[in-house]
Structures are given as structure tokens and as C-alpha cells.
Amino acid sequence: MPDPAGPLLADSVTKLGPEAAGRVVVSGSHGGVYAAALACRSGCRAVILHDAGVGLGEAGIGGLGWLEAEGMAAASVDHASAAIGQAGEMLAQGRISHANAQARACGVRPGMSCTEAARRLEAAPLHDGACPEVSEAREVLRPTGARRALVLVDSASLVRAEDAGQVVVTGSHGAVFGDDPRNALKADAFLALFNDAGGGTGTGRLAALEARGVAAATVAAKSARIGEARSTWQDGIVSAANAPARALGAQCGAPARALIDRALRAPARPGVT
Structure with missing residues (x-):
């Protein structure tokens, strides 16, 4: 059933609390592994992060594959379409650049608006099980x-x-x-x-x-x-x-x-x- 409140916005994934449980989250954080792990630990249904220009070694979207292995839907917004660190702007004008297997199964595709992607991700299955610990140095x-x-x-x-x-x-x-x-x-x-x-x-x-x-x-x-x-x-x-x-x-x-x-x-x- 669609979430009447819409996606949960978080300018930084480090600020997610218990309110994220079961929600689709749009976060201004980059799509690296640690940000993905924080989203996973929040209990959210799915997450859309910022691709941060993708960058060296595709580190800016590294978390999408990490979440795919954990069975959780995730996508990223193209850095050219919306500012990093601004979840509201990402939702309003962002365009999807990458999506993992679970997100693609919900119909999320590159070029899609972030708003539409967030709506489709409401159908993503909830992640089942504990998330591996990923610590920052x-x-x-x-x-x-x-x-x-x-x-x-x-x-x-x-x-x-x-x-x-x-x-x-x-x-x-x-x-x-x-x-x-x-x-x-x-x-x-x-x-x-x-x-x-x-x-x-x-x-x-x-x-x-x-x-x-x-x-x-x-x-x-x-x-x-x-x-x-x-x-x-x-x-x-x-x-x-x-x-x-x-x-x-x-x-x-x-x-x-x-x-x-x-x-x-x-x-x-x-x-x-």
C-alpha cells in the first residue's frame, strides 16, 4: 500500500532514526558502502542516495551493490540533476542514474524521476535479517x-x-x-x-x-x-x-x-x- 506520507527525506543518512523503519528513504548522502549500511541498519524499506559523480572506482555508488547482496532495493540520483546533501531537491528534481537488482524489479530505471522511483520502491520487500557491520575509519x-x-x-x-x-x-x-x-x-x-x-x-x-x-x-x-x-x-x-x-x-x-x-x-x- 502506498505510503500516504511519501518518502522520508534525510539530508544525511547519519541522521536516520526509528522513524525510518519500513519507509522509502531519500537521502542526500553519497551512495558509498557506509551510507548504504546505515540505511540498512535503519530498517528502511528502500533507499535512494546521491551518486556523488560516481567517481574513482565507482565509490559513489558502491553501496548499491552492497545492498543488492543484502537483498535491499537501492538507487542513486544523478549528481547533474540535484545537489548532494539536499534530499528535498533530490526528490523534486533528481533523476535516477543507477539502480540495483531489487530496485529494477520494482520498475526503477535510469532517467526516471526520483519522485516516481520513490513511489515504485514502496513495493520493494522489506529487508529480512541483520545487516553486516561496516565501520568507518x-x-x-x-x-x-x-x-x-x-x-x-x-x-x-x-x-x-x-x-x-x-x-x-x-x-x-x-x-x-x-x-x-x-x-x-x-x-x-x-x-x-x-x-x-x-x-x-x-x-x-x-x-x-x-x-x-x-x-x-x-x-x-x-x-x-x-x-x-x-x-x-x-x-x-x-x-x-x-x-x-x-x-x-x-x-x-x-x-x-x-x-x-x-x-x-x-x-x-x-x-x-
């Missing part, structure tokens, strides 16, 4: 000669207050989810890096962090696996940078690792630890 490294720590977090949700003044490298997209600029980062890092999720709105955190005096940059989705901080660090190519990051030497087209190394060794900026 958080590492704190102290390279030789560095003035500050290198904090590697697969998701910006893993940033802590104690990370203020450190170099924070994330696997998260660079958009501000929802409409609150305070969501850009939980701590005022010395430098923060994100994935641009295919460009466009995937760089919105940079301006929000610049207003807080935080240097921030994104790496191109095609250069690094979204959802993996180590890939941002080791593989990423800078695609956009705010003014404080440019003052640190950030250059579009240059390896992110070079920028990170400079930030680790740079003297403190006035008013910044």
Missing part, C-alpha cells in the same frame, strides 16, 4: 616534523572537538548538508579536505569554513574514492580551495598530499592554533 597520525596532527576520517561525522587546529582529511562530500552552515565541520581545523562529489554544489563547505577562518579544499571525485580519507590524502587532486587554503599554497590540479604536507609543517596563522 578514524586515524590520528603525527608525521615526523609536523607541527600538528593529521586526522583521517572517512566521514566528517567522526570529527571531534579535539581536532580543532589539526589537519583534517575526510572522505565526505564537500557540500553543506541541509541549510545550516554550522554543519560544515564540527571543529575549526587548520586545514580540512573533502571530496567534491562531481563538482558544482559539492564544494559548499569551503565558503562556510572560510567565514570561520578555516582553510578548506576539495579533491576531484574522479581522483579519489569518496568515503575513504586515505584516498583523499594519497590519491586526491585538488579541485577547489577557499582563500585560506590558497594562502597555504592550494592549487587546483595539484596533488592534495602536497597541500597537506605544507599544512602539517606550516607555522600557526594569527589567531589559529
